[in-house]
Amino acid sequence: MLKSQPFLSIIISCYNYEMYVSECIRSVLSQNYDNFEIIVVDDGSTDNSWDKIQEFGDRISAVRTENRGSLKTCLNALSLAKGDFIYFLDADDVLGEGALAEIAPYLRPDVSKIQFMLLPIDKDGTPIGNAFPSLQPTAGSGPLIQSIQKKGYYDTPPTSGNIYRRDVYEGLGDMAYERGIDGVSYLLAPFVGTVISIDKPLGKYRIHNANLSSFSEVTSKRMKAQVDRFMGRLHHLAELVQSRPTATEKVEVRNNYAYVMELNTMSLVIDGKRPGIGHMSAYIGAVVRENTGNKRIALCLFGLALFLLPNRMARHLAAIRIDPSRSHQIRSRFKQAFCV
Incomplete structure (x- = not known):
């Protein structure tokens, strides 16, 4: 008490x-x-x-x-x-x-x-x-x-x-x-x-x-580590919620969160690869499922840009998304659009 x-x-x-x-x-x-x-x-x-x-x-x-x-x-x-x-x-x-x-x-x-x-x-x-x-x-x-x-x-x-x-x-x-x-x-x-x-x-x-x-090290290894940490938290959360009598609901963990798919997509781009159509379709579908309004539009455009742009430009875009120090003006616009 x-x-x-x-x-x-x-x-x-x-x-x-x-x-x-x-x-x-x-x-x-x-x-x-x-x-x-x-x-x-x-x-x-x-x-x-x-x-x-x-x-x-x-x-x-x-x-x-x-x-x-x-x-x-x-x-x-x-x-x-x-x-x-x-x-x-x-x-x-x-x-x-x-x-x-x-x-x-x-x-x-x-x-x-x-x-x-x-x-x-x-x-x-x-x-x-x-x-x-x-x-x-x-x-x-x-x-x-x-x-x-x-x-x-x-x-x-x-x-x-x-x-x-x-x-x-x-x-x-x-x-x-x-x-x-x-x-x-x-x-x-x-x-x-x-x-x-x-x-x-x-x-x-x-x-x-x-x-x-x-924020400065933009590597696929770092992206994969963030995915592991994100998923690790959710699996840990599910265990904690189940074990606590005061918890109000259970947690079901999935593998197709838009955030995870975004990190995996950027990991491919950083490694010099172009995401496949099936991969991008699944990512865009997750974005549409989880978001509304301007954020949905911004994330869909971001995903399409990673898929369509030449790798050098796509890598630069991914770096801006990850690193808030690269451009103050772009950082502010991204923050307002994505709110992540």
């Missing part, structure tokens, strides 16, 4: 973010909400991150470990946290002014997750685009469950745009297929409680050279 005034654990994971971690911590300390703790975990940084973290003294709980990667670092911090709700905040991101006061009314026993939009900023903190993802103000999980059943996902912000009820993270078991803490958790949340969507930016998501490097 949750206490009448829920306690929030804010966990900041840091690896070589000496340029940003102080601003991140200050953005939490300045909140006008008192019932929380800050746990900062330095994941074996080789720069001066640990020195920056120690400057905050006893205002935070600071832990330093050997480098183990994001998932293990976050799981270790979770074991130290006392909160009824857990917020993982990346050390290069920023919590918006007054964000916790706005979120506080939703920290209720029936709420499994609160998600909010993030404003993209550059390394200097300058806004570089519109807040994302596009969220409708909702206080229910039905549409999200329907989206998972239909598409295998629902629109959700990166890690720093989500606060979870603690039990969503507990009992997850083996996540060897995963890299981050909230991959399967975001899918599980609608099945075990109410998901609150707030249609305004309450945080800032920093885009810089270090995190853009994760």
Whole structure:
């Protein structure tokens, strides 16, 4: 049973973010909400991150470990946290002014997750685009469950745009297929409680050279790894939902999600191959089945372009789809059109 005034654990994971971690911590300390703790975990940084973290003294709980990667670092911090709700905040991101006061009314026993939009900023903190993802103000999980059943996902912000009820993270078991803490958790949340969507930016998501490097390698190996991770989450979700008495529905996992077929199509293009007619027909069919309106049109045109364009141009188009740093203008148009 949750206490009448829920306690929030804010966990900041840091690896070589000496340029940003102080601003991140200050953005939490300045909140006008008192019932929380800050746990900062330095994941074996080789720069001066640990020195920056120690400057905050006893205002935070600071832990330093050997480098183990994001998932293990976050799981270790979770074991130290006392909160009824857990917020993982990346050390290069920023919590918006007054964000916790706005979120506080939703920290209720029936709420499994609160998600909010993030404003993209550059390394200097300058806004570089519109807040994302596009969220409708909702206080229910039905549409999200329907989206998972239909598409295998629902629109959700990166890690720093989500606060979870603690039990969503507990009992997850083996996540060897995963890299981050909230991959399967975001899918599980609608099945075990109410998901609150707030249609305004309450945080800032920093885009810089270090995190853009994760987009820079456009290879078929990477595409296949994303497919494995996507499918791994869904199979894991099906097991978790079946094992949890509070879950509302079962999950049936398919192999023909449009997202999976898109990644497989781009993998062929990146390897210098032209997708076959049967492959493209199945992909377009999945897009039509799972989407409506402008998004359906945009994805169909994207698929046809991968099929019809010369390989060099198709590879470039796939690279733009994958890498949001290649063109600010195209990135914004793609984000608005695809909303993935």
